[in-house]
Amino acid sequence: MNKLTKALEDCQTNQEKAFIPYIMAGDGGLDRLKSQLLFLEKSGATAVELGIPFSDPVADGPVIQQAGIRSLKNGTTLKDVLKKVMEIKNDVNIPIILMGYSNSIMAYGLKEFTEDCLQAGISGCIIPDLPIEEEAIFSSIKTAGILLIRLVTLTSSQERITEITAGAEGFIYAVTVKGITGTRDVFGGELGGYLKKVKDLSPVPVLAGFGISTPDHVRDAIQSCDGVIVGSKIIECFETGKENQISELIQASKGLVRK
Amino acid sequence: MSTYTQPDKTGHFGAYGGRFVPETLMAAITELEEVYDQSKKDPEFQEQLSYYLKQYIGRETPLYFAENLTKLAGGADIYLKREDLNHTGAHKINNTIGQALLTQKMGKKKVIAETGAGQHGVATATVCALLKLECIIFMGEEDIRRQKLNVFRMELLGAKVISVSQGSGTLKDAVNEALRYWVANVDDTHYIMGSVLGPHPFPVIVRDFQSVIGKETKRQYTEAVHSLPDAVVACIGGGSNAMGMFYPFIEDETVKLYGVEAAGHGLDTHLHASSLTKGKPGVLHGAFMYVLQNEDGQIQEAHSISAGLDYPGVGPEHSYLKDTNRVEYTSVTDDEALEALVMLSREEGIIPALESSHAISYGLKLAKEMGKGTGLVICLSGRGDKDVETVQSLIGGSEHE
């Protein structure tokens, strides 16, 4: 069984919420990857979203943009990232989801990308500039058993949410802001209703992400869904050596049992 | 050739185009597609558009027989489509007026746009002043430094200019930032894309609004010469003036079409903007198209003496027309373009934009190879006033007592 599917099922069985942190591959050097993954695994994260640096990340806010630029300055390529993951895969257990833009995968070559992901034990892919209308060209990723995670947003109509969730794999990534990634102070009041609506329609777990940056955000969001994804805040914490705050965020997700 | 029907319903030109955008934008571009389709059948909208094209922009523009240039070339008769005579000095406004009217039709009050040299920014700010729309222009900090006068022009017209320092601080980064702003403000904001780029339906909308160039040219040429031209030449940045010029001729197989990219310092250097010649297919700014990129898929900086051609991609329809060989794509260096600018100024008393000078340069070469009695149209996409300072710094003015 796919490692990510298994991890999400375990959450469900144990009546736990999922927590998926995002880190940028190659930020601080690829040699740091193993220790970051092990730290997150040990702290209780359900899976890790591993960002692939791209020169033109239109869905990302300043924090992730800067992390990407730092990574690119280190010379990180997608080839290097997959090679590194292959190298450490016997030491790391936590499921890994790649988050990368369409062009990175196309430039790699779809066939090679799929093969290398399988070898590296990658569980899934999130492609933020790939709406369902364009998914067909990446179908070989799905065929190989790598989960293609779909996103829904606050602007997706009921009709679209139905269509997107109908063919969903792994989990649904419910984007919680009208906007790009980045930390936020407050969320719009429509959030709870929106998450519940997505959850009602989705056959797979629904995880909320974009802007979630405090333990309170985490506690709020998990009332209406199956877990959270935290990006910019995790990057900031690793960047400034505040790993303890990462643990606090993860703990916040454990505080509530499924209703 | 069978009837040309690109793109398909999903916005693909063969393999190219599509909608590679964050899910948040899907609702907005679907709405845009619907409103645009309605507007095509809406006589009131079409009447409004024609009114502004004629009374505000000054269309139609002349198709001018360049007699001196023709003599100099000694081959084909050369005609210039005078897009430089439009209000604001380039073809860009053909598109911005159309999209601003669409913005009104959608009930949106705010417009954003990207700009490199400032031409599209000025054309957007202009129509926003006219139609009372709030206007925000995203411009790379590097370009703001290089194009101070156009920044002031936009501000004079009431637009807010936002300096983009992200990435390399140039046009592609301005597009990224405009897209990010759009994702966050999509409810009340329309993004006026400046060329035949971006997710479907933008490449179609921009092509259609610009195809007034080719439609007029075809009619004017036929009236004057009683046949179709043998060849048509246009410069290519993102590809909007070329697409507007070519589109009405695509099914006329006898008309050869030539798109001219910027070769910058030369195609064997890294300093050029020849995406179709030196790039490979990839996704940038929402569409699958030819893009300048490295092996890892990182987008590379383009270079051209003309800021309007300085973009590392070329729209999806051109990518398709390249692969199907309907259009021949070629390139002209900075030096050749500069030389053509001076030449046209001296020969015809017309100072062309540096962008258009690329088309002039190639057109002159081509006319020499074509026999007498043949006809060639060059799209003179804009006037050169904006470039006078650049040109002066490169070739120097003579000293005066």
Ligand SMILES: Cc1ncc(COP(=O)(O)O)c(C=O)c1O
């Ligand atoms: C005068 C002129 N010509 C051509 C271009 C290139 O754009 P496109 O290829 O979309 O026509 C520009 C862009 O700013 C321009 O100002």
